[in-house]
Amino acid sequence: MNFDATTIIYILEIVVGGLLVGIGVHFVPVGGAPAAMAQATGIGTGTVQLAAGSGLTGLLSAGLMMSVTDNLWPIIATGAVGAMIMIDATMLTGSWIYAYAVGAPFASAKVNYDPITGFSQPPYVAPGTVGQGIPTICYVSGTIGAAMGGVGGALIYYPLVMINNNPSLSAVFAIGIFLVNAVLASWNIQGTIEGFHDPKFKKWPAAFKACLVSTFILALVAVIITGGA
Amino acid sequence: MDALSMGLVAAMGALATVAGASEDIDSDIGSQSNPNSQVQLAAQVGNPHRIYNKAIAGEPPSNALWCTTAAIVAYMLIEAFQMPALFSIALGASVAALFDGVMSMSAYFGRNASQKRFNQWVYLDIVRYTTPSIMAHVWITSFCIVTITYIQVYVLTPHHPFPIPVIALIWGLTVGAIGSSVGDIHYGGEREFQWRLFGQGLNTMLSGQIVRKAEAGLRNSIDNAWFCAKFGGPATGMGFGLTVFLDNWRTTVFDPVSQALLAIGTGVFFVIVMNLYNFYLERSARRKYGPYPGYKGDIAA
Numbered sequence: 001m002n003f004d005a006t007t008i009i010y011i012l013e014i015v016v017g018g019l020l021v022g023i024g025v026h027f028v029p030v031g032g033a034p035a036a037m038a039q040a041t042g043i044g045t046g047t048v049q050l051a052a053g054s055g056l057t058g059l060l061s062a063g064l065m066m067s068v069t070d071n072l073w074p075i076i077a078t079g080a081v082g083a084m085i086m087i088d089a090t091m092l093t094g095s096w097i098y099a100y101a102v103g104a105p106f107a108s109a110k111v112n113y114d115p116i117t118g119f120s121q122p123p124y125v126a127p128g129t130v131g132q133g134i135p136t137i138c139y140v141s142g143t144i145g146a147a148m149g150g151v152g153g154a155l156i157y158y159p160l161v162m163i164n165n166n167p168s169l170s171a172v173f174a175i176g177i178f179l180v181n182a183v184l185a186s187w188n189i190q191g192t193i194e195g196f197h198d199p200k201f202k203k204w205p206a207a208f209k210a211c212l213v214s215t216f217i218l219a220l221v222a223v224i225i226t227g228g229a
Numbered sequence: 230m231d232a233l234s235m236g237l238v239a240a241m242g243a244l245a246t247v248a249g250a251s252e253d254i255d256s257d258i259g260s261q262s263n264p265n266s267q268v269q270l271a272a273q274v275g276n277p278h279r280i281y282n283k284a285i286a287g288e289p290p291s292n293a294l295w296c297t298t299a300a301i302v303a304y305m306l307i308e309a310f311q312m313p314a315l316f317s318i319a320l321g322a323s324v325a326a327l328f329d330g331v332m333s334m335s336a337y338f339g340r341n342a343s344q345k346r347f348n349q350w351v352y353l354d355i356v357r358y359t360t361p362s363i364m365a366h367v368w369i370t371s372f373c374i375v376t377i378t379y380i381q382v383y384v385l386t387p388h389h390p391f392p393i394p395v396i397a398l399i400w401g402l403t404v405g406a407i408g409s410s411v412g413d414i415h416y417g418g419e420r421e422f423q424w425r426l427f428g429q430g431l432n433t434m435l436s437g438q439i440v441r442k443a444e445a446g447l448r449n450s451i452d453n454a455w456f457c458a459k460f461g462g463p464a465t466g467m468g469f470g471l472t473v474f475l476d477n478w479r480t481t482v483f484d485p486v487s488q489a490l491l492a493i494g495t496g497v498f499f500v501i502v503m504n505l506y507n508f509y510l511e512r513s514a515r516r517k518y519g520p521y522p523g524y525k526g527d528i529a530a
Contacts, residue, residue: 036263038418038430045409053406081496088503093468123520123530128432167390
């Protein structure tokens, strides 16, 4: 294969996709194991797992769209929508459990007032916990994060298919690059984050740099391997 | 859009709902995911128990493994031996359930044996009657998910370009992520700590103080499945069912080639509706439950 201008654009697309995944993970409100005991605000699971679940659902939608069109825009838009539907359905059903089974009002421990709704938060934080449930700010932040993950996954998948015309091979490489970036970002987050209003969100430049280096190497490898196959 | 495609999407939604519910109940019986941190901790803070303990991996990777195993066996039988699809998928799910049985038992023996110094026993009766229940639920999850992938790849138009095992891997990860995010809260936030004050999450001071007595006798994991099957399991099923149904509905009703914009717009509409519904839930929970009485700060509720 030749390294012409088109190949370089494809590599850049993969790098941008990887960066979107890395930054998008910072938006997803994950409370880890404590949130499963309604002990922390956010979704009760790990960062990588939720980001992968939503982003890869978006990849499935993008893959289906790419089998019928070569136009980049509907592919990345449908990837974003697929990922947003998954994370919204998850957060919504999770909210049912917080509201109707645990019986707790939703509250964030990181801000005094919800920046979107203006609701006060500290009076609703249960004693001995750091918040519970998924307040509106976290829900919106999670939706944005999923959209970025979905767009990122589609942007990684699209150039690989354009190079080799093999959806199976491209999907496996896209899943791999996606997971590397999600894991790097979750190390930066150190377990839990509430969304873009969380002070930890300011650490995103570190993840940006790490994802930039790793995705660039992975993009080169992916293009060479899948293009030469 | 044709009637057959709509029927298939409905069937996929129903299968996904069953898969989500059985996935969550499997993780509750095995005490696999996030709330298992409390089960592990219980023995260490002086509460030995009869709860199963199979933290093989996080729910998403382990379910991805079972579903991919089932899908690979089914795919091989269908493609290489021209076996009937239903038989192949059932056999694939059985192989996945066997894998799960082996790993669950080794996880239970390993974890409980390593806690011997905390007086935690290995109960052989628990292994005998809990492991088959776990395997049965994994069978249902794998069967439903591989059937969904089969429909997506071979029946529904446009056919999905990914091979069956890759789609099963992704749906396995997704169902695990949803089970871990939704059903776990019912098990960890409610069932494990039923004696604390209702209406709040677990106070950090009470970590490891799990309930060990059942409605009759000592509590085991089957009791937990009985409780979580009432709400946590169905809610997880609803989450996964909504994901599979809504995502496929929009590309089935609207042609992805000529009506791509409508398909994407419908998805955005669903997203906005779900955001508004969560806002309604938040507002009604705040209004019904009110602030916590012990709050001493100066921010008004």
